[in-house]
Amino acid sequence: MTSSALRLVTPDSTGIEIPTRKNLPTFVTESGLRTELKKLSGIDAVGAEARIAKLSTRSLKKETKKYAIDLAISMVDLTTLEGADTAGRVASLCTKAMHPDANNLSVPSVAAVCVYPDMVANARAVIGSSPVHVASVSTAFPSGRASLAVKLLDTKDAVEAGADEIDMVIDRGAFLSGNLFKVYEEIVAVKAVCGTAHLKVILETGELVTYDNVRKASWLAMLAGADFIKTSTGKVGVNATLPVALVMLEAVRDFAEEYGELVGVKVAGGIRTTKDALKYLVVVNETAGSSWLTPEYFRFGASSLLNDLLLQRTKQLSGNYARPDRFSGD
Amino acid sequence: MLDPIVLVETDMESLHSQLGGLQYDNAPESAAIAKIKKEYGLFINGQFTSPKDHKSFFTINPATEEKLSKISQADANDVDAAVQSAKRAYEKVWSKTTGPERAKYLFRIARLIQERSRELAVTETLDNGKPIRETRDIDVPLAAAHFFYYAGWADKLSFAGYGADPKPIGVAGQIIPWNFPLLMAAWKLAPALAAGNTCVLKPAETTPLTALLLAEILQQAELPDGVVNIITGDGSTGAALVEHPDVNKIAFTGSTGVGRMIQQRIAGSGKHLTLELGGKGANIVFEDAPIDEMVEGIIDGIFFNQGHVCCAGSRLLVQESIAEDVLRRLMRRVEQLRVGDPMDKNTDVGAVNSAEQLARISELTATGEEEGATRLTSTCVLPSKGFWFPPTVFTNVSQSHRIAREEIFGPVLSMLTFRTPEEAVQKANNTNYGLACGVWSEKGSRTLWVAERLRAGVIWANTYNKFDPTSPFGGVRESGFGREGGRQGLEAYLNV
Numbered sequence: 001m002t003s004s005a006l007r008l009v010t011p012d013s014t015g016i017e018i019p020t021r022k023n024l025p026t027f028v029t030e031s032g033l034r035t036e037l038k039k040l041s042g043i044d045a046v047g048a049e050a051r052i053a054k055l056s057t058r059s060l061k062k063e064t065k066k067y068a069i070d071l072a073i074s075m076v077d078l079t080t081l082e083g084a085d086t087a088g089r090v091a092s093l094c095t096k097a098m099h100p101d102a103n104n105l106s107v108p109s110v111a112a113v114c115v116y117p118d119m120v121a122n123a124r125a126v127i128g129s130s131p132v133h134v135a136s137v138s139t140a141f142p143s144g145r146a147s148l149a150v151k152l153l154d155t156k157d158a159v160e161a162g163a164d165e166i167d168m169v170i171d172r173g174a175f176l177s178g179n180l181f182k183v184y185e186e187i188v189a190v191k192a193v194c195g196t197a198h199l200k201v202i203l204e205t206g207e208l209v210t211y212d213n214v215r216k217a218s219w220l221a222m223l224a225g226a227d228f229i230k231t232s233t234g235k236v237g238v239n240a241t242l243p244v245a246l247v248m249l250e251a252v253r254d255f256a257e258e259y260g261e262l263v264g265v266k267v268a269g270g271i272r273t274t275k276d277a278l279k280y281l282v283v284v285n286e287t288a289g290s291s292w293l294t295p296e297y298f299r300f301g302a303s304s305l306l307n308d309l310l311l312q313r314t315k316q317l318s319g320n321y322a323r324p325d326r327f328s329g330d
Numbered sequence: 331m332l333d334p335i336v337l338v339e340t341d342m343e344s345l346h347s348q349l350g351g352l353q354y355d356n357a358p359e360s361a362a363i364a365k366i367k368k369e370y371g372l373f374i375n376g377q378f379t380s381p382k383d384h385k386s387f388f389t390i391n392p393a394t395e396e397k398l399s400k401i402s403q404a405d406a407n408d409v410d411a412a413v414q415s416a417k418r419a420y421e422k423v424w425s426k427t428t429g430p431e432r433a434k435y436l437f438r439i440a441r442l443i444q445e446r447s448r449e450l451a452v453t454e455t456l457d458n459g460k461p462i463r464e465t466r467d468i469d470v471p472l473a474a475a476h477f478f479y480y481a482g483w484a485d486k487l488s489f490a491g492y493g494a495d496p497k498p499i500g501v502a503g504q505i506i507p508w509n510f511p512l513l514m515a516a517w518k519l520a521p522a523l524a525a526g527n528t529c530v531l532k533p534a535e536t537t538p539l540t541a542l543l544l545a546e547i548l549q550q551a552e553l554p555d556g557v558v559n560i561i562t563g564d565g566s567t568g569a570a571l572v573e574h575p576d577v578n579k580i581a582f583t584g585s586t587g588v589g590r591m592i593q594q595r596i597a598g599s600g601k602h603l604t605l606e607l608g609g610k611g612a613n614i615v616f617e618d619a620p621i622d623e624m625v626e627g628i629i630d631g632i633f634f635n636q637g638h639v640c641c642a643g644s645r646l647l648v649q650e651s652i653a654e655d656v657l658r659r660l661m662r663r664v665e666q667l668r669v670g671d672p673m674d675k676n677t678d679v680g681a682v683n684s685a686e687q688l689a690r691i692s693e694l695t696a697t698g699e700e701e702g703a704t705r706l707t708s709t710c711v712l713p714s715k716g717f718w719f720p721p722t723v724f725t726n727v728s729q730s731h732r733i734a735r736e737e738i739f740g741p742v743l744s745m746l747t748f749r750t751p752e753e754a755v756q757k758a759n760n761t762n763y764g765l766a767c768g769v770w771s772e773k774g775s776r777t778l779w780v781a782e783r784l785r786a787g788v789i790w791a792n793t794y795n796k797f798d799p800t801s802p803f804g805g806v807r808e809s810g811f812g813r814e815g816g817r818q819g820l821e822a823y824l825n826v
Contacts, residue, residue, distance in 0.1 A: 042772040044792045047623025057463055059357035059675040068352060250622050281352060286666060290351030 023259045024223060030181040033220070037180065040219055043211040043247060052242040058282045065278070069313045072277040072305075073100060075295045076110040077135055077266065079303050080119075080330070081142075081234065087122045090115055093330050094126035101310050102328060110306065111295040112165055116141070117158040124162030135165035135200070139190060142204075142233035144169035148186060152193050159197050166190070167200045167266075167301075169233060172207045175217060183217075187224035200228035200266055200299075203248075206238030211247050218251035222263045230266035234301065239269025245280055249287040252297075262291060268301025274312040277305060303330070354668075357675040359462045364453040366539060369400035372408055372562060373545035375415035376555030384408065387564070389538055392459035393672050393681040393716040401538050404561040409530070409570040412559040416501045416528040417576050419556030424528050425498065427554075429485030436481035436523060438551040443474040443516075446547065450540055452673075454512055457539040459681030459717070460635050461672045472797055473516035476815070479799035480520035483820060487525065490817050496824040498526035499602055500578035503571040506541075507584045508534035508683050509638040509739075515541050517814045518581055519558060520799075525823035527579065530559045532571055534584075536684050538562040572596060581822060582606070583640070586737075586763075586808050604812025604822045606640065606804055608737040609765030612758035613643035613794060614780060616751075617652045619770035620792065625659045628743070631768060631794035633667060633679055633721050637741040638687070640809070641766035643794050645734060647754050650747040657725060657745065661706055664721045669710040679741060682717040691719050691740030698724050698733040703744070729760055737763070751776060755783045764806035768794040787813075 027033040060068055078097045080089060094113050101107040112133035115123050120136045127134055136158035140146035146154070155166055168190045174182040191199050201221040205214050218229050229248055232239040245267050252263045265288075267280055277300060284292050292298050307327045314322045369386065371379035384402035391398050404412070424432075443450065450473075451465035460469075487496050502522045506514035511533055522529050533541035545560045561567060565588075572580055572592050579602040582592055586607040596603060613631050615624055631643025648656050672680035682688045699705050703724040712718040719740055727734050727744040734744050748754040758767055766788040769777045781789045787805040790796060797803065802818035804810060812822045 041621035042618070044620040044623040044772075047620065047626060047792065050793075051623070051626050054463075057467065057675070058354065060352075060354060061357045062355040064352060064355040285352040293351045 023261055024225070027181070027184060027223065033181055033184055033223070036223065037216050037219060040215055043215055045211055045243075048211055048243045048246055052246055052283070055282050055286060056242065056279050058279075060278050060282070066313070066316050068278050068281050069274060069309055069316065070108055071293065072274070072281060072300065073309050073313070074108040074111060075299050076306050076309070077112045077114045077268075077299050077301045078110045078306060079114040079234070079268075079301050081114070081116060081137060085116060085119055087119070089330065090119045090122045091126045092328075094123050094132070096306075096328055096330055097132045098127070098130050100306055103326070107310065107313065111299055114167060114301060117154055117161065117163070120158050120161035120163045133165050133198075134163050135167055136161075136163035137167045137169075137233075139168040139186075141167070141169055141202075142235035144171050145173075148189060151186065152189060155190050155193050159193065159195055163197055165198045165200060166194050167202055167230060169202045169204060170217065170221065172204050175208065175213070180220060184220055184224045187221055187226060191225040198227040199225065200230045200264075201226040202230045202233055202268075204233055204236060205231050205240075205244045206236045211243065214244055214247045215251055218248050219255065222251070222255045222261070226263055228264035228266050228299070230268055230299075230301065232269040232301075234269035240267035240271060242279060242283060246283055246287055249284060249292070252292070253288045256291075262297060264297040264299065265292065266299035266301055271300055271302050272304050272308065274305075274308050277309065354676045356671075358671065359452055359455070359673050359675060361452065361456060361673060363449055364456055365449065366399050366453060366456070370402060370538070370542050370562070372402050372404050372412070373542065373548075373558075373560040374408070374412045375419075375559065376549065376553075378545070379408075387535070389457055389536060391456050391716075392536075392683050393713070395715055395717075398456060399539065401562045404532075404563040404567045404570075406570045408561060409567060409574060412530045412561050413501060413503070413571070413574045413576050415556040415559050416530050419554060420498075420500055420528040423554045424557050425526060427526070429487065432523060432526065433481045433484035435551055435553050436477050436484060436520060439547060439553070440474045440477035440481060442547045442550055443470065443477065446543075447471070447474070450512060450543060453543055454540045455672045455680070457537050458508065458511060459672050459683050460638075461677040461680040462675055463677065464635060469510060469513045472799070473513045476513075476516040476520045476799045480524035480819075483521075483817075484524040487820065487824070490820050490824075492821060492824050492826040496525075496826055499823060499825050500527060501576060502527045502529045502579040502581060502823065503574065503577040504529055504531045504581045505568045505571065505584065506531065506533055508537040509635060509640070511537040512540035512544065514583055515544055518583075521814070521819045522581075522823045523557065525820055527823050528557045530561060530571060530577070532561055532563065532568050535562075535564045569595075575599075577601060579603070579823065581812070586810075589810060602822075604804075604814075605810035606812070606814060607765075607808060607810040608739075609640045609642065609763045609805060609809050610645055610735065610737055610761045611641050611643045611766040611768070611786070612645045612647050612761075613768040614748075614754045614758055614770065615646065615648045615652070615656060616754075616769075616771040616773070616776065617649045618772045620772060621655075621659065623792065624770045625656070625663055627768060627770065627792070627794045628660055629663050629667070632743040633664075633741050634795050636679055636682055636719070638683060638739055639795065640737075641788060641795065641803075642739075643766070643768050644738060644743060645758075646743055646745045647757055648745060648747050649754075650749050653745075653747045657723075660723065664706070664708050664723060667708060667710070667721050669708065669718070669720060670713060679721060682719050682740060685717055687739065688717040688719060691738055691742060694733060694736060694738045695722060695740075695742055698727070698731060698742075698744070701731045701733075703727045703731055703733060729757060735761065751780055755780055759783075759785050762808040765809035766790065766805075
């Protein structure tokens with residue numbers, strides 16, 4: 001481990017200067033990185049799942065529930081990641097992101113819209129300078145099976161088109177085959193081309209499978225400069241789960257204690273109901289604590305979740321359930 | 331001499347400030363669900379006696395000190411009536427009832443417990459002071475599970491490993507404590523009935539309500555009259571039951587002092603005896619333990635049920651190399667525990683069961699400080715009424731301190747350190763008790779090495795306070811003898 005500035009030579013031989021970060025060590029060798037990752041504690045799967053079962057019994061009532069629903073709305077990364085996406089669909093999604101309930105302007109806007117890189121310009125055109133962020137997936141999302149040059153270009157493209165958040169994927173193949181340094185270097189490189197855009201690193205926990213891997217990948221991504229660590233692409237069989245979120249929240253908590261850097265967590269894929277979202281907020285609350293209970297440090301990557309949050313919000317205020325058609329589809 | 335581990339007052343404040351910003355609004359369960367009657371008689375021969383025929387005492391809600399119900403005090407004559415009823419039922423009915431028939435009743439009881447689980451959970455929480463989350467998710471489901479499990483054994487006793495056709499003992503006198511009132515009743519009744527015995531059950535003086543509700547369930551299940559009799563009262567009722575000549579078996583769960591007295595009193599009487607007594611469980615933490623789950627395990631080990639658990643992990647033995655890190659993480663969790671109204675669905679730690687128990691906890695913890703240990707206490711705000719003790723951890727505890735030797739039976743943890751596995755084993759075994767221990771390590775071979783050398787009836791690996799009807803539970807040395815649960819639990823109720 002050294003703290004000397006790192007210059008990464010990319011396949012197109014342009015090279016990238018890696019900025020030195022204030023509090024984080026920089027790794028220039030595989031063995032240094034391995035030594036750092038070896039200090040991580042193992043995870044007892046039964047215990048982690050038991051902890052979640054217990055936390056899931058928390059009962060949010062009255063003002064807490066109202067507050068939590070609004071908080072959850074403000075944490076949504078409203079997402080459309082389909083081959084069939086069009087400029088029209090993205091535009092309507094952006095409108096919804098800024099004013100989730102057209103009939104009630106007291107509803108907070110969501111945190112961001114999340115689209116494919118080629119849709120960023122369309123999104124930015126609608127979002128303009130509104131506080132809603134424009135997030136773009138990149139690095140050959142969702143599989144990440146492309147050369148580093150392509151991944152960097154993919155990222156640059158999105159940033160130049162106006163994305164202020166980048167959701168990259170890690171190379172799971174490299175991670176699972178033990179080539180941790182490759183995963184690290186790629187994240188460092190992508191971070192460098194992000195500029196001021198925030199970098200969310202998707203671990204694709206459904207492909208990492210074990211909680212030990214999730215903790216290791218979380219730590220690795222944070223060391224490499226991730227502003228957020230994110231569970232999933234939403235494109236594989238297993239997406240965000242509560243125990244995985246628990247492990248990642250423990251990781252960001254421990255990382256903040258060790259290096260003084262707060263890294264956010266984004267859970268994505270399969271979160272559809274208010275009940276699910278509130279369970280995640282309870283886990284955030286009782287694991288990482290209040291610092292993470294803001295859109296700056298916790299996000300839900302979801303599409304259908306928003307309308308259920310709106311439905312439950314209306315129920316809390318009026319006492320009655322609205323017809324689902326009261327809220328716009330996207 | 332080790333360097334003392336210091337975690338000062340200001341640290342507790344900084345720990346608190348890191349905690350969650352989501353303040354949970356009250357989420358109280360409704361007390362009306364319990365349908366507690368104003369007064370209760372004794373349950374003898376399938377009927378409740380008239381409360382007017384007995385002296386009485388009140389059972390109170392330890393969280394509010396409000397009276398819940400007037401309970402009958404069974405005297406020697408009542409005990410005799412209950413034992414005679416059990417004896418008659420044994421001779422005329424239950425000993426002639428076939429295994430599959432007995433199983434039918436046990437399955438019915440199990441299902442009725444499930445059906446009335448909410449009522450049972452609320453009643454238990456009101457009477458005992460433990461959080462509704464625990465009665466709802468642990469006590470009541472486990473009680474039903476015990477009846478289900480032993481229902482399965484009732485017609486398979488020949489295959490339990492106690493001979494071709496093992497016979498029941500007869501009338502079992504069963505005395506249970508106040509820490510898990512319904513669950514202990516289930517632990518005692520289910521194997522006894524499956525094996526073909528009849529029972530006289532005496533619940534603890536401070537927590538009689540769920541046993542009386544169970545009596546209603548037995549009526550609903552149409553269990554033949556007299557097969558189970560439930561008598562309420564204080565220690566004198568228990569003593570009369572122990573000394574009754576027609577009782578063939580005594581099963582007692584409670585303090586080591588009372589257990590010793592019982593054993594002396596029945597010496598030479600030919601009565602069978604099983605005792606499940608106190609403990610001073612050690613939770614042994616190695617440096618390669620899964621740290622977050624281990625911290626949860628320590629919390630569950632000592633603060634589950636306010637620490638009113640005979641197998642509580644009340645001694646924490648931590649490898650010195652990680653002691654500071656463990657303490658910091660542990661105190662962060664302690665500070666996070668939600669102490670208060672047991673009926674609130676978000677409460678983690680409820681009320682101490684009685685003023686008497688609170689006094690004992692307070693007295694013993696005071697000696698901790700006097701003897702030089704460092705006391706770290708949660709800054710939680712305790713309710714003004716009722717019996718409460720804040721979650722507390724002692725560091726810099728030495729083996730000779732009273733808080734490291736005596737059972738506190740409250741939310742008080744004593745933390746000690748060790749350097750080698752040998753030292754961990756030596757310290758864990760340096761107690762008069764031998765009920766339960768926990769071992770935390772990611773290295774299986776070390777866990778087994780340690781477990782082999784621990785003198786305790788139950789050893790948990792990477793978990794603590796996990797109960798299951800299929801798993802035998804019981805202690806060695808001053809923690810008692812005999813097993814409850816599993817195939818082994820049948821032995822206590824068979825003439826083998």
